[in-house]
Amino acid sequence: MIGLGYRRDFAEEFISGSIIKPDFVEVAPENWIGIGGYWKKQFNQIADKYKIACHGLSLSIGSPDPLDFIFLKNLKAFLKEYNIDIYSEHLSYAKCDNAHLYDLLPIPFREDAVTHIVERIKIVQDYLERPFIMENVSYYTPVAAEMDELTFINAILEQSGCKLLLDVNNVYVNSFNHNYNAKSFIDGLLLDKVAYIHMAGHLQISDDLIIDTHGEAIIDPVFDLFDYTAGKIQPVPILLERDFNIPEMIELQGEINKLKAITNLRWSKKHELIA
Amino acid sequence: MNLSLDTYTAQSQLAKYCRDGIAVDLLGLTPNRLSQYRRLVFNIIKDNIENAFPIAYKYLPAEIWEELVYDFFSIHPCQNYQVWKLPKEFVDFVIDNNYAKKHEIHYLTDLLNFEWAEMELYNMADKPYNYGSFEGDIINDKIKFNPEFILLPLEFPIHIYPPTIATEKKGNYFVLLFREKESGKIQFVDLSVWYSFLIEQVSQNDLTINQILNYAPQLFSNISIDELKTNTILFIKSMITKKFVIAIE
Numbered sequence: 313m314i315g316l317g318y319r320r321d322f323a324e325e326f327i328s329g330s331i332i333k334p335d336f337v338e339v340a341p342e343n344w345i346g347i348g349g350y351w352k353k354q355f356n357q358i359a360d361k362y363k364i365a366c367h368g369l370s371l372s373i374g375s376p377d378p379l380d381f382i383f384l385k386n387l388k389a390f391l392k393e394y395n396i397d398i399y400s401e402h403l404s405y406a407k408c409d410n411a412h413l414y415d416l417l418p419i420p421f422r423e424d425a426v427t428h429i430v431e432r433i434k435i436v437q438d439y440l441e442r443p444f445i446m447e448n449v450s451y452y453t454p455v456a457a458e459m460d461e462l463t464f465i466n467a468i469l470e471q472s473g474c475k476l477l478l479d480v481n482n483v484y485v486n487s488f489n490h491n492y493n494a495k496s497f498i499d500g501l502l503l504d505k506v507a508y509i510h511m512a513g514h515l516q517i518s519d520d521l522i523i524d525t526h527g528e529a530i531i532d533p534v535f536d537l538f539d540y541t542a543g544k545i546q547p548v549p550i551l552l553e554r555d556f557n558i559p560e561m562i563e564l565q566g567e568i569n570k571l572k573a574i575t576n577l578r579w580s581k582k583h584e585l586i587a
Numbered sequence: 588m589n590l591s592l593d594t595y596t597a598q599s600q601l602a603k604y605c606r607d608g609i610a611v612d613l614l615g616l617t618p619n620r621l622s623q624y625r626r627l628v629f630n631i632i633k634d635n636i637e638n639a640f641p642i643a644y645k646y647l648p649a650e651i652w653e654e655l656v657y658d659f660f661s662i663h664p665c666q667n668y669q670v671w672k673l674p675k676e677f678v679d680f681v682i683d684n685n686y687a688k689k690h691e692i693h694y695l696t697d698l699l700n701f702e703w704a705e706m707e708l709y710n711m712a713d714k715p716y717n718y719g720s721f722e723g724d725i726i727n728d729k730i731k732f733n734p735e736f737i738l739l740p741l742e743f744p745i746h747i748y749p750p751t752i753a754t755e756k757k758g759n760y761f762v763l764l765f766r767e768k769e770s771g772k773i774q775f776v777d778l779s780v781w782y783s784f785l786i787e788q789v790s791q792n793d794l795t796i797n798q799i800l801n802y803a804p805q806l807f808s809n810i811s812i813d814e815l816k817t818n819t820i821l822f823i824k825s826m827i828t829k830k831f832v833i834a835i836e
């Protein structure tokens with residue numbers, strides 16, 4: 313299954329389904345909890361037509377701040393209302409010292425952070441009564457790190473029992489920004505934990521820095537890395553992220569088709585949208 | 588909490604830097620990269636506030652606008668996990684810290700409240716309702732309003748004029764904003780004190796027009812009740828057409 317991130321900018325296109333034909337859509341629950349009026353009507357039409365997966369923004373699993381149980385309660389009700397099986401989040405933090413930052417900050421790759429996050433993942437999993445999926449994020453500098461990113465991610469996967477949302481573009485971006493080999497990184501991950509994949513475009517802003525913008529087409533080396541990864545894992549849902557600089561729908565459908573072609577070659581059986 | 592003081596401090600310093608842009612010294616950084624975080628985070632905030640207040644952004648001097656947004660994000664700890672509600676925190680911050688007075692932009696509070704009211708009403712959760720019958724008597728029966736509305740008192744008529752003109756017309760103004768059921772669009776109606784009072788009384792105290800008319804002599808001297816009654820009937824009829832009145836029963 314190949315899904316597409318739902319954007320209000322192309323709500324009509326999703327509803328008509330004439331050009332763009334994703335197998336499912338992904339939304340940020342924070343953008344939809346408690347929304348009414350025009351957008352709620354549109355969203356209900358989307359929910360009638362497509363299976364929905366949720367990819368959150370504000371949980372802030374790596375935050376020193378306590379978990380927000382009011383948010384979790386609203387989230388749980390939302391997942392239930394729309395019959396959503398998959399909820400994933402970012403391995404980062406977006407809130408600190410009682411202030412939301414609305415972006416993904418890098419967690420120090422440290423043992424105590426692993427313990428802290430593992431405990432919180434377990435709490436969230438228990439509360440939401442579903443397996444939780446954590447995404448590897450792009451980062452532009454390590455902060456106070458005492459281990460490498462790979463060790464950090466694997467330790468969390470192993471100790472928490474959560475699954476991995478493998479963002480292939482983020483692996484590519486990080487390997488470029490931090491000078492490591494992307495394929496070796498993929499090889500080193502606990503690949504049996506992969507439950508979902510993100511694919512996206514990015515923007516190179518200098519000789520040595522790529523920013524994960526979700527605003528460009530996916531480049532060939534990222535397709536190659538995806539193909540390489542697909543050869544090593546079981547079939548899982550794949551999501552195309554496109555948040556800015558939205559092109560003609562036909563271009564996005566072209567990317568979906570390309571991803572489909574790769575998975576058709578790599579995976580024979582159907583990959584269902586089950587966490 | 589399982590975090591060591593070192594780890595917490597690193598996270599806290601990075602977050603603080605993203606909020607105020609004042610350089611910090613953190614361990615193990617790749618040179619020249621940390622500024623990306625400040626840029627990316629602050630862009631999200633700037634865009635969010637700009638998009639929420641297009642009129643204020645257009646009319647305020649750029650340096651004042653920048654000061655408001657900078658102060659807001661660096662001083663105020665943002666509380667809402669939904670970024671679309673952040674503009675409300677911005678409005679409260681600007682009001683609580685008297686920026687309108689400081690910069691002598693008298694219409695600022697009204698304008699921010701007005702722009703936020705439109706956004707809030709457009710996005711807020713549905714308050715389900717159905718249209719009833721309109722067979723009742725406007726004066727003596729109960730009038731029901733579309734519950735998705737905001738009644739906003741203003742000192743400056745920024746709902747009618749551009750801010751540069753509105754600022755010369757200080758007075759008592761009222762604007763009714765309501766969400767159309769079918770389209771979800773927001774309608775604006777400029778109201779006199781009387782109609783604003785009437786909407787408030789009907790919606791909060793469930794009074795009939797006749798009961799409310801009893802208060803008219805206390806509110807206005809030299810008022811002709813008959814004339815007021817005639818005008819009120821016309822007003823209610825126009826609000827039926829606009830679909831703000833949803834039943835008279």
Ligand SMILES: [Fe+2]
Nearest residue numbers: 447479510553
């Ligand atoms: Fe992603």
